[in-house]
Amino acid sequence: MKGIIRASVAVAAVMAHGPVLAQQSSPNSAVASDGAETDDGLEEIIVTAQRVAESSQRTPVAMDVVKPEELVRQNVIRAEDLARTSPALAANSGGGPTTVFFVRGVGNATVNAYSDPAIAFNYDGVYLGRPSSTSGVFYDLQRVEVLKGPQGTLYGRNATGGAINVIPNRPKLGETAGSFTLGYGNYNWLTGQAALNLPLGETVALRVAGSVAQRDAFLSDGTGKQREYAGRAQIYAEPTDALSLRIGVDFAHQGGSGASGYYLGTVTPAFGANGFAGYAYAPTGFSPNQGLLDPRSNALQSARFIAQVGRAGAVVDGVPYNDNDYWGITGELNYETATGTFTLQPAYRESTLDYTFNGVFRSAGTREKDKQSSVEARWTGKIGSAVDYLLGAMYFDEKIDVPNAFYNQSNLMPIQNFATGTESWAGFGKLSWRPVEQLTLTAAGRYTSDRKRFDGLSSVYILFCGNPAPPQDICPTLPLMPSIRNTAELESFYTSRGIPVTPVPLYVLPPIAGGSQTAPFVLRSPIAINAGLKNEKFTYRLAAQYDFSPRSMIYASFETGYHAGGFSFARGVETYAPETIKAYTIGSKNRFLGNTLQVNVEAFVWKYKNQQYSQFGYDLGTPPATVFLTRNIGDSTIQGVDLDVELLATRNTLLSANVQYLDTTYDSFIYFTPNQGLPPNTTCGFAPTTQTTPGGTVNVFRIDCSGKQAFNSPKWSFNLNGQQTIPLGGTKLVLQAGTRYRGSSYSSADYLPYLRSPATFVSDASVTLASADDRWFASVYVFNIEDNQRLVGGTVNSAGAISASAEQPRTWGVRIGGKF
Template identity: 30%
Template sequence: MSKLIKLSPLLLIGISQMAMAQSETATVSEDEEQGIKEIVVTAEFKETTVQRSSLSLQVLSRDEIATVRRPNDLNALVPGVQIGSSGPNPQVFIRGVGDAARNSRAQSGVVFNIDGVALVRPSAATANFFDLERIEVLKGPQGTLYGRNASGGVLNLITARPKLDETSGFASFEAGNFNLVAGEAAINLPLGEKVALRVSSKIVDRDGYLSDGAQDQRTRAGRLRLFWKPSDSFDVMINADASHVGGKGSGVTTRPVFQNNPWYSNTDTRLLPFPFQFGPGTAPFTAPTDRSIDADLWGVSAEINADLGFGRLTFVPAYRTQKQEVVSFNSNFRFSETVDDRTISAELRLAGEIGDLEWILGGFYFDFKNNAAIYPGQGSFNSSQQFVDRTISKAVFGNAIYSVSETLRLIGGLRYTNEATDGTFVNGRGAPPVIPFVPTSGVNQFAPLEVNKVNWKFGLELDVAPQSMLYATGTSGFKGGGTNSTPCGGPSFGPEDVRSFLFGSRNRFFGNALQVNGEAFLTKTQGQQVSALTQVCAANGAPGPQGFMTFNVGRATVYGGNIDLLWKPTANGSLHFFAEYLKSRADSFSFSQIGAGAYTPAQLSLCSATAGTAPFFNINCDGLPLPRVPTWTIQADYSHKFVLANEGEIVPKVFVQRVTSRFLDIAYGPNGTAPAYTNVNFEVTYTPPGNGWILSAFATNITNAAIYTSGVSVPANAPNGVRYYTAHIEPPRMFGARLQVNF
C-alpha cells in the first residue's frame, strides 16, 4: 500500500481542494447548451451516471464506437486495455491482468458480457460489435457482482433496446481500403402498445492486411430483441443472436521486422528464410495455404423484471453455443483446433431499499461443456489430443450501499463461488484434414479441480460539493484454474487471485463545462497465471516437443494513476484528454520447465535459468515488469461542430494516442519488446438538416505506426543471434467512408 499512498495525495487532495472551492449552490443542468451531458450506465445492475459511480469505469458512446468492428479496435479507445490475438482468440489484458493462453481451454481474465450474459471466450464477442448503445469498460477485479474470471475487469456490450410506440431504424454502407465492404441495418417495430421488436444485422468483408492475406474479416451477424411490458411492474426482454466468422483468420508477423515491412506475415514463403520457410522438411505441410477459420455461434437469453413492492426481482437465463474450426501457423508449426461447446447460465437478483440502505442479493449458476481437439503439427510430428471438459460454477452474492448522511455512503459486498472442473482426453496422432486422427491411448481422466472462493468489496463515497465526489474502494476477484493438454496427461494450474485498492475523485466545474476525474490504484496478484511456449513431455514422459503451457508463477504488483479531463470551451467544441501511468513488478515469478529453452544465456533473456533435476530448469524472472503493461498511455481528441447556412452540420474529430514500449511475453528477450507508438485517427461527419442521413469519412493509424499487442518467442534464432518473436500487429493506415440513412 505504501506506493499507492505516496502516489495518491497529490492526485486526490489537489482535485478535492478544487472541488471544495465550488459554490455550494452549483447545480448540474442537462439543459445548458454548453454543458457536458450525463452518461447513464448500468454496470452495477442499476441506473446511475458515471459521475456518481465509484467504479473505475470508462464508457464509449454509440458515436465513439461507430468504426469498431472487432475487440482489438478497442486498443485505440481505452487506455489500460491491451487486446492481442492468438488464432481466433482475443487476449484481453486490463492493467496487466488477463490471459495469454492459446487454446480453447483458456480461462479469460477479462469477461465480455452481452446484455448481461457472460461469454466464456472473448472470441464469442468478435462478430457482435453492431447496433450497440454503448460499451462499458470496468477496470480492475469485479468479483462480487460479476464473479469468476472478472479478475482483470469487464467489458459490457449494451445493445440497442426496442422502443415502444416508435417505428424507426437505419441502414448504413461502408467502403474503404483493403477492399472493405460493410453494411449494417436495424429496424424498431411496435407490435401493439405493449410490445416492441428490434431486428439488426451486420456484414463485414475486408481483405487481410498481412502480406499473405491473414488478418481479414468475413463476418455475418444478426440479432433480435423482443420487449414486452404488460404493466409498470413487469417486463420481459427476449434476445437471440447468431453469427458466422470465416476467412483466413488471424495471422502474425515477426520481430525483428522482416523486409522492412512490419506487416510481413511470418509464413509468407515468397521471401522468408528458414525457419519460417515451408518445404520438404515439413511435409506434408509444404506450404501454409490452408490457414482458415470457420465459426458459427448463436445464443438465446431473456431478462425478466418484476416489481414486488419491497424489491425488484430480475431473472436472466441464457443458452449459448459455439462451433469452430481453426487452422493457424507459427513459424513452420501448423496448429489446428476444433471446438464444439455449449453454455447454460442463469442469474437471479433481488434489489431494493430499506431506509438509507440500498441492497442487492443474487445467485448465479453456470454450466459449460467443451468438446474440442487440438492438432499441432511440425514436420513429421503431429501429436494430437481430443478432450471433453466441463466446468460448473455456482455462486451467491450480495452488495449494499448505506447512506450514513446526505454526503457519505458506505459500500460492502461479498460473493461465494464454488467451481468444479473435470474431463477426459484421448492422445493420438494426426492433423485433420491432412492427416486423419488415430488414437494412441485410451480414455484418460483429467485431474479434477474444485475451487471455493470468497470475494469481497468495501468502500466509501463522499460528496465534497454538489458536483464533486471522493471515493475509496477495495475489491477482489479470481480467475479459475484448469488443466493443460500434453501427450502424457493434463497437469493442472490453480486459480489466480487479484486484489485492487482504488482512490479517486469525480468533479464538474464552471457551469458544467469542465470535467476533471482522477484515480490512483494498487493491484496485487497471487498465483499469477502465465502461458508460454515451453518443452512438454512426450508420451513416455521424456522431453518432447515445444508446446504452450499455462502455469502459476507467484505474485505481482501493478500500481499507478490517471487523470481524465473533458472540456467544452464552447457549445460546439469538445476536448478530451486522458493520461495513465502504470508501474508493474513481478514480485515472485519463478517456474520449472523441461530444458532452458528461451532462457539459455545465448538468448539474452532478462530472466535467469539454473539447472535442476534433469531435464528440468528453474526459471526466475523476479523484479521484471509484467508483459503488456506500458508505463504511459496518453491520448487526446478534439471535435468541433460547424453549423452551415442551411442548418446542416459538419463535425471533424482528430484523435491522438501515445503508448510507451512494453514486453510482449514472459521470455523477456531482446526481440520481445514492442516499441512505443503514436496512433493518429481522423473522422469528419456531415449531417444535413433533418438528420435523414449521415455521411462520414475516416482514416485510422494515419502515421502507419507498427502497433504490436501480443507476441511469443519461437525456437529459432533471428539475424541478431537471439530468438525471433511472432507477434500480433494492428492494421496499418486504413481509410474509408460510411453513409447512414435514418428513418
C-alpha cells in the first residue's frame, strides 16, 4: 500500500509540473485572459459530479464520463451494457430485470426486494432504490458519469462503492431540433431512438424522446429475448432571469425474457476405500449459447441423482418472461439570487413487476409493486471570492409490496409474501476554501438516518425421501416440487398423493408419534420476520487540490462511506449490519501539448469494515434451507491505480487508453455453512464447529476465506480505442476500433478454479460514413470480434450441475442516423 502511494505521489507531481513546459513550448496555442487555452484540441466535458457544473478536468473526483456518441457506438441499451465502457465497472443481469453492479471490485448481488445495492444509481438526479428500475433510461442522454469510490457526502444513499449518474438531454429555449438513430443487426436486433426539441414561445421549451429495442434470443432455448420501449417528455420554462422550472415524465416497458444460462459442468462427491475423497468436477463441454431449457441440457440435468429425494429426473421447465412497467415524474426548480442559488427536486417513481426466471432454479418468479418518493433541496453560494459552499437535505421514502415470490429448486421451495419499506433522512454540506489562488481545501459531511421495516412470511417446503442420512433411501416415483406458486395448492398436491406435509422432520420421531425412517414427506418450515431496523451514520470527506496551471492539477482526499443494514429470509441470519469504508485517494489531471494530450492518474486505498455480500447459501435452520441471503463477511483492503490517456495525435486521429490495476484482499472473510456430514466444496480453509441460533445449537462448518482476492476484481483491466477520420469533401469516413481486456477474477465465495472467469479480450470495430457537419451518418459495426464469452458466474444446483452465465456472443449490424 505504501509503495502504491509513494509511486503515485511521484508520478502525480511530475505530471502536474510537466504541462507548464509543454505549454510554453507550443507556439500555436493561444491563451485567453483567464489563463485557459482557446485552441481546439480535446473536448471539454462539463459534469455535475459535485452537484455543480464544472469541467471534468477540474473536478478532483475519480470518474469515467461516457459521452452520448460512445453510448451509441457501444450499443448501450440496458444498464449491464455500461460495463463495456469503463474498466472499473462490472455489470451483469441478475434474475429477471435486476442488474448487479461492481465498481473496482466493490458491490453486492442485489437481486431481490430486501437488499440494497452498494452502487448508487441516479437517473436525472434522482436516486433509484431498486436495481430492477434501471431499465429504459439509456436514450437521448447528455452523458453518463461513473463515479469511482465512496460517495458518502453528496449522493443519495448507500454509495459505498460508487455512483452511476445517467443524465438526459434537457429542453433548450428557442431551438427547434431533432435527431434519430436506427439500427439492425444479427439476432434480428432492432434498435431505435428519436428526440425532438420544440420552443413554446420565448421562455418555454418542450423535449420529447423515445426508444425501442427488440432482439431474438442469444440462447438455443429461446431465452434472452429483448422487447423494450421507453419514452420521456420534459417541459422547461424560464419565467424570469432568476427562476427556471423543469418537469419530466418518463415511462418504460420491459418484455422479453432473461437468459436461462448454460451448464458449465457437474460436481459429484467422490468416495474411496477410506470414505469421502473430495468433489469430482466434470466439464460439460456445452456452448454458453446452449440454454438450460435445451433438450440436451435437460438430458444432463435429469440424469443427475438428488440424494435428499432419492431419485433423478429433475428438469428445468420454467420459461422466463418479463412483464415489467416503470414510470416516474421529476420536478426541478432553480432560483438564483445575489447570495446563491436554491435548487429543489421532488420526484416520484413506481414499478410494477411480474417476471419469472430459472438458472439455478427449476422455476422462480416475483410479482412486486415498488413506490418511491424523494425530495432534495440544495443551496449553493459564495462568501467573497475565496469560499464556495453547498448545503442540502434529502428525504427518501420507499415502499415495496411483494404478494408472491417463489423459488422452485425441485427438492425445496420457499413461497414468500412480504412488505418492506425504507425511510431515509439526510443533511449534507460542502465547503471549499482557497487560501491562495492555486490551492483549494474542501470539507464535506453528511448525516444519514435510515429506518427500515420488514413484515413477511417465507413458507419453506423441503422434500425428503425418508431419512437423508445413509443408507440411501430410494423414491423413484416421488413427485418433485411442482410448478405451483401458492402454499395451499402445493400442500394439496402432496397430501392428495398420501405424502404428509409436516412441521417436524418425520425421521426424528418414533413410529408411535407418526415418524418413519423411510417414508417420504414434505417438511414445512416457515420463516416469519416482523421487525424494524434503524441505522444512522455521519460520513465525511476532506480534500485538497493544487492547480499548477490552468490545465494541470493534483488532488488528495480522505472519504468515508456507509451502506445501511437490512433483512434476509434466512433462519439464524435474518438481519445484517451496516458496512463502512474509509478511502484514501491521490491523483492528478492534466492536459499537455496545446490541449491535445490528456493524462489523468489516480491511486487509491479503500478499507472496508463489516463488508456485505449477497449470495446463494444455506441458512442455519434445522434442517437448513438453500436461500439467497446477505451477510457481513468481514473486512477488506482494495488498492490500485487508474490511468486514463487521450491523445489527439492529429486533427483527425484520436487515441485513448483507460487502464486499471487492482490489488484486492479480504483481510477477514468468515462465514458458516451447515454441517450435514460432507465437508464444504471450497478452496478456503474450514473446520467443524457449532453455532447457537434462535432455533437451538446447530452443527456448522466455519469457512475462512481471509487473504483471498475480492470478487469481480481482475488485477488488470483496460480499454484501448482508436478513431481515424478521413475527410472526403462534404462527407467524411470515420474508422473506429477498440478492445477491452479483463483479467481473471472470481465471482463466488467458494473460490473454485472452474468458477474463475478467465482473462479475455473483447474487440469491436466500425466504419461510418457521415456528412462533414454530422447531420447524417451510416455505419456498419461488429462487437466481440473474437466471440469470447467471458464467464460471469455460476451456482451449483440441487442436482450438482453448475448453472452459469456468460457475456454476449459476437454481434454485428448497421446503423443510420441524422439530426436537424
